[in-house]
Amino acid sequence: MTRRTGVFVCHCGTNIAATVDVKKVAAELGQDEGVVFSNDYVYMCSDPGQQSVINAIKDHDLDSVVISCCSPTLHEKTFRDTSAAGGMNPFQCEIANIREQCAWVHKDKAKATPKAIKITRAAVKRVRRNESLTPIGVPVTRKVMVIGGGIAGIQSALDLANAGFEVVLVEKQATIGGHMIQLSETFPTLDCSQCILSPKMVEVSKNPRITLMTSSEVKSVSGFVGNFKVKVHSKAPFVDPEKCKLCDDCTPVCPVVVPNEYDLNLTGRRAIFIPYAQAIPASYTLDEEACLGLNPVVCGKCKEVCEAGAIDYDVKPKVTEYEIGAIVAATGFDLYDKGYLAEYGRGKYPDVLDGLQFERLCSASGPTGGQVLRPSDQKEPKNVVFIQCSGSRDPENHCAYCSKICCMYTAKHATLYQHKVHDGQAYVFYIDIRSGGKGYEEFVQRSMERDEVIYLRGRVSKVYPSKGKLKVMGVDTLSGKNVEIDADMVVLAQAMVPSKGTAEAAKTLKIGRDKDGFLAEAHPKLRPVESVTGGIFLAGAAQGPKDIPETVCQASAAVSKVIQLLSKPELEHSPTVAKVRDSHCTGCEMCVDACPFEAITLVNGKAHVNEVLCEGCGTCAGTCVRAAIDVKNVTQLQIHEMISACMGG
Amino acid sequence: MAEAVEVRKVAQESGEFEPKIVAFLCKWCSSAGSDLAGVSRLQYPSNAVPITVPCSGSVSPIYILSAFNKGADGVLVSGCHPGDCHYLKGNFFARRRIYLVQKLLQFIGVEPNRFRMSWVSAAEGTKYAQVIADFVKDLKPLGPHGKLGAKR
Ligand SMILES: Cc1cc2nc3c(=O)[nH]c(=O)nc-3n(C[C@H](O)[C@H](O)[C@H](O)COP(=O)(O)OP(=O)(O)OC[C@H]3O[C@@H](n4cnc5c(N)ncnc54)[C@H](O)[C@@H]3O)c2cc1C
Numbered sequence: 001m002t003r004r005t006g007v008f009v010c011h012c013g014t015n016i017a018a019t020v021d022v023k024k025v026a027a028e029l030g031q032d033e034g035v036v037f038s039n040d041y042v043y044m045c046s047d048p049g050q051q052s053v054i055n056a057i058k059d060h061d062l063d064s065v066v067i068s069c070c071s072p073t074l075h076e077k078t079f080r081d082t083s084a085a086g087g088m089n090p091f092q093c094e095i096a097n098i099r100e101q102c103a104w105v106h107k108d109k110a111k112a113t114p115k116a117i118k119i120t121r122a123a124v125k126r127v128r129r130n131e132s133l134t135p136i137g138v139p140v141t142r143k144v145m146v147i148g149g150g151i152a153g154i155q156s157a158l159d160l161a162n163a164g165f166e167v168v169l170v171e172k173q174a175t176i177g178g179h180m181i182q183l184s185e186t187f188p189t190l191d192c193s194q195c196i197l198s199p200k201m202v203e204v205s206k207n208p209r210i211t212l213m214t215s216s217e218v219k220s221v222s223g224f225v226g227n228f229k230v231k232v233h234s235k236a237p238f239v240d241p242e243k244c245k246l247c248d249d250c251t252p253v254c255p256v257v258v259p260n261e262y263d264l265n266l267t268g269r270r271a272i273f274i275p276y277a278q279a280i281p282a283s284y285t286l287d288e289e290a291c292l293g294l295n296p297v298v299c300g301k302c303k304e305v306c307e308a309g310a311i312d313y314d315v316k317p318k319v320t321e322y323e324i325g326a327i328v329a330a331t332g333f334d335l336y337d338k339g340y341l342a343e344y345g346r347g348k349y350p351d352v353l354d355g356l357q358f359e360r361l362c363s364a365s366g367p368t369g370g371q372v373l374r375p376s377d378q379k380e381p382k383n384v385v386f387i388q389c390s391g392s393r394d395p396e397n398h399c400a401y402c403s404k405i406c407c408m409y410t411a412k413h414a415t416l417y418q419h420k421v422h423d424g425q426a427y428v429f430y431i432d433i434r435s436g437g438k439g440y441e442e443f444v445q446r447s448m449e450r451d452e453v454i455y456l457r458g459r460v461s462k463v464y465p466s467k468g469k470l471k472v473m474g475v476d477t478l479s480g481k482n483v484e485i486d487a488d489m490v491v492l493a494q495a496m497v498p499s500k501g502t503a504e505a506a507k508t509l510k511i512g513r514d515k516d517g518f519l520a521e522a523h524p525k526l527r528p529v530e531s532v533t534g535g536i537f538l539a540g541a542a543q544g545p546k547d548i549p550e551t552v553c554q555a556s557a558a559v560s561k562v563i564q565l566l567s568k569p570e571l572e573h574s575p576t577v578a579k580v581r582d583s584h585c586t587g588c589e590m591c592v593d594a595c596p597f598e599a600i601t602l603v604n605g606k607a608h609v610n611e612v613l614c615e616g617c618g619t620c621a622g623t624c625v626r627a628a629i630d631v632k633n634v635t636q637l638q639i640h641e642m643i644s645a646c647m648g649g
Numbered sequence: 650m651a652e653a654v655e656v657r658k659v660a661q662e663s664g665e666f667e668p669k670i671v672a673f674l675c676k677w678c679s680s681a682g683s684d685l686a687g688v689s690r691l692q693y694p695s696n697a698v699p700i701t702v703p704c705s706g707s708v709s710p711i712y713i714l715s716a717f718n719k720g721a722d723g724v725l726v727s728g729c730h731p732g733d734c735h736y737l738k739g740n741f742f743a744r745r746r747i748y749l750v751q752k753l754l755q756f757i758g759v760e761p762n763r764f765r766m767s768w769v770s771a772a773e774g775t776k777y778a779q780v781i782a783d784f785v786k787d788l789k790p791l792g793p794h795g796k797l798g799a800k801r
Contacts, residue, residue: 071684072701100687101699105778111695118698510737532677532735594706596737617736618707622746627711634703640715646671646698647719 003128006037006062007120008053009098010044010069016103017042020116025068025098028117034128036060044069050082057086064088064127068096068120089132091575091633096123114648122645129641130633133575138612140226141325142566145170147218147505150178151548152330152540154200155555161209163563168211168322169204170218170232172501173261175279176201178332179541180548182262182356184363184370187412187547188443194278194365201280214281217501218508219319221327222598224613225535226571228324236315238294239272241283243310246274250284250302250311258290264357266375267367272302272311276365286311326535326562329509329519330555331502333541336391336399336495344390344463344492350376351470352463352490355409362416372420374489381424381488384417385472386410387460388430390492399495401516404545406493407434411444413491414453426453427485429460429474437547456483463490496545511536519543529558537561576632577614578621580607584628591620591629600629668722668788670697672781673712675705675740678729678770685774693778694785697725704728705766706739710750713764717797723763723788727780730768740768759796762787 007029011017022040030038037060041049044067056062065088067079072095080090098116106112144160146153149171157169169176183193204210215235223229254270262275271290274283292298294313303311335354338347345352351374353361360366361373374381388410391398407430414426433455435441447453458475465471469486476483498517506513511531512520519538522530529537537558540551565571578600587605599613600620607629618631627636674680680701686693702708705728716724726747728740747766755761767780
C-alpha cells in the first residue's frame with residue numbers, strides 16, 4: 001500500500017510548542033513510511049496555515065493528511081474542509097490531538113515530545129487505511145412534534161406553524177397552559193398571566209397547521225433525525241370536545257370529589273370537570289381514575305344529564321403513529337416536594353403553602369377570587385413569612401443549584417400580599433437576592449422600599465404550629481440575632497426540579513439528563529437548545545430553572561434550529577458506518593442483538609447494515625468474534641496499527 | 650519466575666520503571682473528559698497514550714490482548730457512565746465484556762490490575778487526570794509486563 005501522506009504539526013502559538021518539540025515531531029514523522037511531506041507552523045488553523053495544507057496537497061500530490069494540533073472537536077471540520085478545498089476527500093484527513101491530550105497536561109518536554117510523536121504516528125497509521133467516503137443523503141419529513149404544552153411548547157408550536165411547518169403538540173394534561181396558566185400576575189411588570197397566555201392558547205387551537213393532542217403521551221420513538229416514527233398514546237376522550245357545550249350540567253350531578261390539581265389541591269373538583277374556564281381544548285373531561293366506574297358503568301349520571309350527547313363511556317384510548325422530522329422537548333418543571341422539607345413540616349401544616357398555591361390565592365380565578373386567606377380557617381393572615389431557597393442551594397440535604405426565579409417571584413408574592421392586605425406584614429428570609437434581568441433589581445427594591453416588605457438575611461431552621469400560629473425560628477445574619485416570628489401563613493419558595501414527565505420523556509426520547517435530572521444540552525454554551533441526539537431540541541424549564549422571558553427565548557431559539565434542520569431537502573448522515581465482510585460473517589446474529597439502533601438485520605444468512613440507521617458506534621465490531629464487521633475508517637486493522645504506534649512501534 | 654520477581658525488584662528500587670499504557674477513550678465522554686483535563690491544565694503522568702474510539706462498546710477484547718502483546722504494561726478502557734452512553738447502551742456491552750476480559754486475564758496469569766475500566770464523563774476532567782495518575786501509581790509496583798508480550 002503506497003500512500004502519500006502529509007503531516008502538519010501546529011505550534012498553537014506556544015500552547016503546544018512550549019511543551020512539545022514540534023520541529024522534532026515533524027522531523028520524526030517525516031521519516032515514516034508513506035509520509036512524503038511534513039511541516040510545522042505557528043497557527044495551522046489560521047488562513048496561511050490552512051493555505052499551506054492546500055498547497056502541500058497540490059504540490060506533493062498528497063492523498064491523505066494528519067494535522068497534529070488541538071482536539072478534533074475544535075478543528076476536525078476545519079481541516080476536513082481545508083482538505084476538500086485542496087481537492088482531497090475530506091475523510092482522508094485525521095486529527096492527532098497533541099494539545100488537550102498532551103501539551104496542556106504535561107510540563108516535561110522530554111516526556112511530552114515522545115508522547116506527541118506516538119499520538120501523531122497513530123493518526124498517520126490510521127489515515128493510511130482510511131477510505132474516501134461521501135456523506136449519505138437522507139430525506140427529511142417536514143413535520144415537527146412538540147412535547148409539553150406549557151409556554152415553552154406553545155411558543156414553539158406557534159413559531160413553527162407560522163413558519164409553515166406542520167406541528168403535533170402533545171400534552172399530558174387535559175389542557176395546555178402548563179404552570180404559567182396557574183400564575184396570578186407575572187414579575188416584573190405584574191401583568192396578568194392568564195391575560196397574556198390565554199390568547200396564545202386560543203391561537204394554538206385555531207391554527208390549522210397544529211394538531212393538538214391533549215391527555216396524551218409519547219410512548220415510543222424510533223428512527224433518527226429527519227425521520228422519526230413516534231407513537232402517541234391518548235386517553236379515551238369520553239367527552240367529545242366537538243359536542244361539549246360547556247353548560248356545566250354534568251358536574252353538579254357527579255358524586256365524586258377529588259383534589260383539584262389546577263388549584264394545587266386548595267379546592268376540589270368532580271370526576272367530570274373542566275380544569276378551568278379558559279382551558280384549551282374548551283371541553284369537559286372525564287377523569288377515569290376518579291370516576292366510580294365505567295366498566296361496568298356504576299353511576300352514569302353525567303351522561304344522563306348531558307343534553308348535547310357529548311358523553312360516551314365506550315370510547316377507547318387510542319394510539320396514533322406520526323412520521324416526524326424533528327422533536328422539541330418542552331416538558332417543564334415541578335416544585336421540589338414539600339415532603340422532603342422536614343424542618344418546614346413536610347407539607348403537613350395546611351397554612352404552609354408552596355409558591356404555586358400562593359399564586360392561586362392571589363389569582364382572580366383562584367379559589368378565593370384573589371383574596372389572600374388561610375386555607376385552615378379562611379381568615380386573612382396578618383403576618384406572612386416567605387422562605388426562599390427551600391430546598392435550593394443546599395448540596396448536603398437537597399438541591400445544590402440555585403433555582404434562579406424564586407427571588408423574583410417571592411418579591412412578587414410579598415408585593416402582591418402587601419397590596420392586598422394593607423395592615424399585614426410580609427417577611428422574606430433570603431440567602432442573597434439574585435435579581436439579574438431587565439427591571440428585576442428595581443422590582444425587588446420597590447418591594448422593600450415602597451411596599452415595606454421586611455427582608456431578613458438568613459435561613460429558617462424550623463417552622464411549627466403553636467397556639468393557632470406558625471412559629472418561625474430563623475436567624476438574621478446581618479444583625480447576628482435569632483428571629484422568632486408568629487406567622488399566620490408561611491410560603492415556601494421551593495426549588496424548581498425537572499417534572500416527572502421530563503424524566504419519562506427523556507427515557508422515551510433516549511436523550512440525556514444532567515446531574516440534577518434536567519434535560520442535557522449538547523454544549524452548555526454553544527449548543528444550548530440541542531440535545532446530543534440529532535433532531536431533538538430542548539426548550540423551557542425542562543432544561544433548567546428559568547422564567548417566562550427566558551423560556552420564550554429558548555423556545556424560539558429551538559424553533560430556529562429546527563427550521564435550519566428541516567429547510568434542507570436532504571440531511572447528511574455520517575458515512576463512517578459499519579460494514580460487513582461477508583466472507584467472515586457466519587450469521588450468528590450477535591451484532592444484530594448488540595446494535596443499539598436496530599440497524600443490522602440478517603439478509604441471506606449474513607449481517608446487513610442499514611447505513612441510514614447506523615450511527616457508527618462500533619458496538620457490533622466489539623461484539624463480533626470473527627472480526628467480520630467493522631466501522632469504516634476505525635477498522636480493527638486500523639486500531640491494531642494504532643496500538644503499535646502507541647507502543648512505539 | 651524467580652527471574653521475573655528479580656526484574657521487578659530492580660525496577661521498583663531504581664524507581665525508573667515507567668509503565669506504558671494504552672488508553673481507549675470513547676469519543677463522547679472520556680475523550681471529551683480528557684480534553685477538559687487539558688483545557689483545565691491539570692497535570693498527570695505522560696505514560697498513557699490515548700486512542701479515541703467511537704464508543705467503549707466498540708473495544709473488542711482482542712484490542713486489549715493486542716495492546717499487551719505489543720508491549721503495554723497496562724490497558725485502560727474508559728467510557729460514558731452506565732446509562733449515559735451516547736449510543737444508548739454501548740457501554741453496557743463494554744461493562745459485560747470487561748468482566749470477561751478480567752476473567753480471561755486472570756486465567757492466563759496476567760495480574761488483573763494491569764487492566765482497568767473507568768467511567769469518565771465529558772465534565773469530569775479532574776476524574777480523568779486522577780484515573781491516569783492512580784493507574785500509573787498502581788502499575789509501578791507490578792513492574793514491566795512480560796506475560797503476553799511477543800518475543801521480538
Ligand atoms: C410560584 C412560581 C411563580 C412564578 N412566577 C413567574 C413570574 O412572575 N414571571 C415569570 O417570568 N416566571 C414565573 N415563574 C416561572 C414560570 O412558571 C416558568 O418559567 C414557566 O412556566 C416554564 O414553562 P415551561 O413550558 O417550560 O414548563 P411548564 O409550565 O412546567 O409546562 C410543561 C408542560 O409540559 C407538560 N408535560 C410534562 N411532561 C410531559 C410529557 N412527558 N408529555 C407531554 N406533556 C408533558 C406538562 O403537563 C406541562 O403542561 C414562576 C414559577 C413559579 C413556580
